[in-house]
Amino acid sequence: MAAIERLWRILPGCRGASAFFPLPQNMFARLLARAALPSAFLASFRRAGRAALLRLIWRKVKKLSGKLAGKMLKLCHVSYNFGSHWALKDCSLTLNKGDFLFLSGPSGAGKTTLLRLLYASLPVQRGQVLVAGFNLNTLKAREVPLLRRQVSVVFQDFKVLPHRTVFENVALALEVRGVPAPVVRRRVRAVLRGLGLEKRMDAKAGSISGGEQQRVAVARSVVVNPQVLLADEPTGNLDPDLSVRLMDLFMQFNAYGTTVIVATHSHTLIKRNPAAKVLLLDEGKITYANWPGARIFRAPDAPAPENARMPGRCPS
Numbered sequence: 001m002a003a004i005e006r007l008w009r010i011l012p013g014c015r016g017a018s019a020f021f022p023l024p025q026n027m028f029a030r031l032l033a034r035a036a037l038p039s040a041f042l043a044s045f046r047r048a049g050r051a052a053l054l055r056l057i058w059r060k061v062k063k064l065s066g067k068l069a070g071k072m073l074k075l076c077h078v079s080y081n082f083g084s085h086w087a088l089k090d091c092s093l094t095l096n097k098g099d100f101l102f103l104s105g106p107s108g109a110g111k112t113t114l115l116r117l118l119y120a121s122l123p124v125q126r127g128q129v130l131v132a133g134f135n136l137n138t139l140k141a142r143e144v145p146l147l148r149r150q151v152s153v154v155f156q157d158f159k160v161l162p163h164r165t166v167f168e169n170v171a172l173a174l175e176v177r178g179v180p181a182p183v184v185r186r187r188v189r190a191v192l193r194g195l196g197l198e199k200r201m202d203a204k205a206g207s208i209s210g211g212e213q214q215r216v217a218v219a220r221s222v223v224v225n226p227q228v229l230l231a232d233e234p235t236g237n238l239d240p241d242l243s244v245r246l247m248d249l250f251m252q253f254n255a256y257g258t259t260v261i262v263a264t265h266s267h268t269l270i271k272r273n274p275a276a277k278v279l280l281l282d283e284g285k286i287t288y289a290n291w292p293g294a295r296i297f298r299a300p301d302a303p304a305p306e307n308a309r310m311p312g313r314c315p316s
């Protein structure tokens with residue numbers, strides 16, 4: 001009421017009205033207060049509602065960003081079928097920024113299918129896939145290039161541009177991203193040196209050996225410094241020395257925070273990197289995962305591990 005009295009004192013129009021209608025001053029103030037009450041109430045309700053809504057949104061955003069912090073990749077109950085054949089069956093997996101994962105398993109287990117899903121070269125049919133902040137379930141065709149700026153892939157059936165030089169093949173990946181020429185030169189040279197290709201830089205990519213072409217494909221993928229690097233049998237055509245060198249390069253990228261997934265049949269490579277996570281697929285199912293807290297499905301004759309849980313927790 002005191003506020004109304006104050007308002008009354010400072011509003012000349014009200015004073016005039018009071019003079020015209022000879023009502024006692026506090027009675028007029030009361031009438032004015034009653035008339036003003038609903039709109040004031042509504043305004044304060046609106047303000048409170050807006051503030052509550054903002055608080056709610058903020059809490060949700062904080063919760064979500066907390067949940068996603070450090071999460072680079074998440075698959076929840078993912079299945080994929082080619083016609084009537086299920087290449088992936090109910091796979092769940094969570095990887096953090098900077099994880100290194102070996103994806104292994106027999107031929108036809110679903111490794112390439114899984115990588116293709118992560119790269120959006122296959123659509124999500126069942127389950128949920130999140131990669132580098134992109135929800136692949138709702139990803140639009142026009143957003144695919146944005147995803148592929150963050151996710152690089154070395155395909156099993158790698159392809160190089162045969163009529164371009166090794167340097168040009170690798171530089172192209174940076175040029176299409178608008179990287180300045182001096183930076184392109186520096187980065188391409190550094191990556192080619194790391195892969196032992198500095199002497200073949202000016203050779204036409206079609207004229208070099210299969211192993212060298214494979215390294216060109218790897219160089220093209222790593223030179224863009226992606227958040228996620230997917231490599232499908234990257235050592236398939238390489239001798240043991242080069243395989244080790246390539247893995248060291250992947251490890252270097254991984255040390256800088258790139259999440260790396262390497263699909264491989266090579267037990268030697270896996271054993272050489274004991275710190276890496278290992279996931280085995282068999283007939284489309286995750287049958288083994290080596291990190292603490294991961295649920296490990298073993299072959300029926302193998303003993304089930306203790307504290308078995310899924311490699312990725314999914315929203316219920």
Ligand SMILES: Nc1ncnc2c1ncn2[C@@H]1O[C@H](COP(=O)(O)OP(=O)(O)OP(=O)(O)O)[C@@H](O)[C@H]1O
Binds near residue numbers: 107110
């Ligand atoms: N385009 C396709 N059409 C039909 N079936 C397919 C297709 N691609 C893959 N498959 C099938 O899906 C299953 C998984 O294939 P995928 O290529 O993912 O296996 P993989 O583990 O990568 O095998 P590999 O080690 O031989 O590369 C296989 O049975 C395969 O025959």
Ligand SMILES: [Mg+2]
Binds near residue numbers: 111112113156232
């Ligand atoms: Mg494959």
